[in-house]
Amino acid sequence: MAAVDKYNVESAEILANSALHLPITQAAPIYEQLLTIFPTAAKYWRQYVEAQMGVNNDDATKQIFSRCLLNCLHVPLWRCYIRFIRKVNDRKGVEGQEETRKAFDFMLSYVGADIASGPIWMEYIAFLKSMLAVNTQEETQRMTAVRKAYQKAIVTPTHHIEQLWRDYENFENSVSRQLAKGLLSEYQPKYNSARAVYRELKKYVDEIDWNMLAVPPTDSCKDQMQWVAWKRLLAFEKGNPQRIDSASNKRIIFSYEQCLMYLYHYPDIWYDYATWQAKSGSMDAAVKVFQRALKALPESEMLKYAYAELEESRGALQSAKKLYESLLGDAAETTALAHIQFIRFLRRNEGVEAARKYFLDARKSPSCTYHVYVAYALMAFCLDKDPKVAHNVFEAGLKQFMHEPVYILEYADFLSCLNDDRNIRALFERALSSLPQEESIEIWKRFTQFEKTYGDLASMLKVEQRRKEALSGTIEEGASALETSLLDLISRYSFKDLWPCSSKDLDHLSRQEWLSKNIGKKVDKSALSNGSAMTDKSTSAPSGVPTASLKVLHPDTSQMVIYDPRQHHGTTVPSNTTTAILAAPNLSNPMATVVGAASNPLSNPIVSMVDGVSSKAFDEVLKATPPALSAFLAGLPSIEGPAPNVDIVLSICLQNDYPTVQTKKATSLPSQRTAGPAPSTSDLSGSSKSHPIPSNSSFRPRDRQLGKRKDQDRQEEEESTTVQSQPLQRDAFRIRQMQKARGGSASQTGSVSYGSALSGDLSGSTC
């Protein structure tokens, strides 16, 4: 965490801003602190140095400049510097002028290639023009200097290149019209090329955020874009767009240096820079880059190895050796690798003996893992061609690393290189007898592979069988794994990329295997309908999906906030719904059943499907009717024929006191009430169970979960009120009529009653 906070850009900006308003004595420590974290942040350096200049603290200013200038090729910072130099040398006459000129040259040699360096070129030229010239000789000298400066400036792609060219034209014309023509026509093509390059270059430069602070690489989009932008710029410069031999390398170095100001923590840039230096012939420069890189990223092993490689390749063995030694840290994994690489280095450069000696030392170190043994043994075997030493090393290591399956496998590989099948078998048996089951999977795999290549058919089959028996407990498929499947045969009779079947067969088989595994699971737990739905789904789904559906991640609502302004579902029924009275208790049913149970059985459909108790509860609910409806139905007298007296019905309605939503909540589950007195409703729910749906024969009801079924059931009752008598849902008489008709016919000819009520067909006619 600390490392992340350290490079917090926002807090750095706040800190820098606060320092602006503080007196220098207080601000200086803040700047120092900022600049240790962001040593290439030119804007902070500039702010710091300007603060010092503001109080005319010349010594401190000089010191700061000496610390930052060479690492920060930043035009505004350098302009600060020249301002300072000019101020200091202002009143020193000719000597001062000479100092200033030197400073200008110094600056232009560093940042003269910057695309924003136009103003400093202009300032330089203006300065040259302003130099005192007492005699004609000096005047000629001055003119030559100005001309030289112009000629350099107009071949540098900067923002002000066009203006500089115009200035140069004026200058030459003011000196001598005749000479001007020749000179200008000589420089025109160079200028044109520089201007073309400038236009190209500007595209790359505009992509770069020149205000960015150098922070360690993150995965953020912006960081990546910046990295890409810099890479593009560097590639552009490397292409030597101006076709100038002498200046090209300088420009590339300049671009790398600037890039590293911003991508200071990117090892790849450091590495690129160093290898580019090495490739272009300047080994010393490459070494310096690596040294700076290690200062910037002292933790980077990669850079250390890269540096050591460079040193080794140019023969600087002592320096390489030091680097290897510095890699031997505290962390076991790092150190093991460092041991190995150091042994290899010694073997390469100092011979077998040195490597052996070092290995013997490294063995004793606590950070010596089995890797070191394997690496050394393989080195002895492959490089020194000494199988005996290698064997001894492996044997010695085995005492210590018997519990490492990877070590066993490496040893087995080595033995198979020797064709020593007796020892390999012995090794496998030894390892399998000591390793725990879950760690021996790979060993078993290799053992069967080994028998495939070395053994006869009997031993091959035997090992495979033993493997299955040994691993049956660990692998998910359990019992089914014990059966010999066609896939095993395929794996026995395939060789490299040749298979005894087509890829389609293989695809098919593995999918079948997966299915059989899953069907086995589902059938244990749930109704068949669900299982068949599963098969439907997975056979039709493209490959890859079934495996994904195995590991569904559930939201953890404890990590979230409850959204409050939500309305209660008692009130969720829209006011325009004509069935509001009946629907309200329906919708509040989940409240009664769900909220009541502390450990909500509906939250996990699989659990509730498995659970026999809850499925009984489901049957109960199946018969549930809204209390208002059941009470009403119970109160109705039995009637003959299709037309009861409306007045009687109305009087019943008026007399009875039907439970409202509120009273219903207080009562227990409505199912207990409805069991007896409402035969017509239970008939109705009975019909919903069998649920034929005749006219849509191809439509199979898919698996229904408990929660859903409850809801469906509830809805069933709602339907009865809504479907056929669409505009008259409140017409209690018609409701009852319809239910009677349905209840009567559901026993044998449910299809008929359904057919007449089929809304799907009705709506179908509208299309």
Place this chain on the structure above:
Amino acid sequence: MNVYCEISAVQDTKGSSKSFPKHETRHLSEHKNIARCARFSPDGRFVATGSADTSIKLFEISKIKQMMLPDSKEGPVRPVIRTFYDHVQPINDLDFHPQSTVLISGAKDNTIKFFDFSKATAKRAFRVIQDTHNVRSVSFHPSGDFLLAGTDHPIAHLYDVNTFQCYLSANSPEIGVNGAINQVRYSSTGGMYVTASKDGAIRLWDGVSASCVRAIAGAHGTAEATSACFTKDQRFVLSCGKDSAVKLWEIGTGRLVKQYLGATHTQLRCQAVFNDTEEFVLSIDEPSNEIVIWDALTADKVAKWPSNHIGAPRWIEHSPTEAAFISCGTDRSVRFWKENL
């Protein structure tokens, strides 16, 4: 198992753009107002459409195919097997429960309604969630126990389907006033979800904690992001925006991986979708009223077909299981497209 994986890896190596097979198309049905959205069931057996006329139609794919046969003997086949009327405002989005026969709909009337289509006669919802905002998009969690609602509110609403409790992300980033969610979609495991917002951003959220794990601000500039969906392997997100761009993002890095160019869509809430094998991307070119198809890998345009709608289609949705898709038009009609065999 290992053997199988190796083979599929080999098959993955691809050369130049593939050609998208020819499709035949058929007018399926007509709503009484603009057809606004469509969704296939996860098993590809059903498709539902929602309309500005507040109705939802449910089609059975096998019947559609039967209807499209040249010589259907048994008279006209009606592919619409259910029609649901329960909303009072236009339907915005639909989704199917991953396991059971439940269809949900989000509408402008601030509600999410649950319909059970196993019942032949049900026209009305059996459960209703009353939200506080215009529900623009809905997406079921793969378990079916939760659903996400993308509304005018900048943060997706997570509902527990069993308790109707609504949850919000506890630590969501600052999102400006224009953060209404145009689309929300779960990934295949529910480990993540993605939102496409009016502010042009694509945001990725952790499916478990609901915290925002990555915000691609300005994924579509300042134009609205209109659709976003995951690839099946959850490594990429395909997004579409009113800047006429269709983009593929790598989730791990937030990097723009592919851009599918050449379709203009600046007016409607345009969709960009994968085909069933994720080899192709489909979207709509509004000015020419065409359906545009790209090779997903090479990003080359491989087909451009007249939509056969009057006016540009409003929505396009591909079957998850076979070479068939559906388009919904401002001309109120619904068209089905399937590969010419």
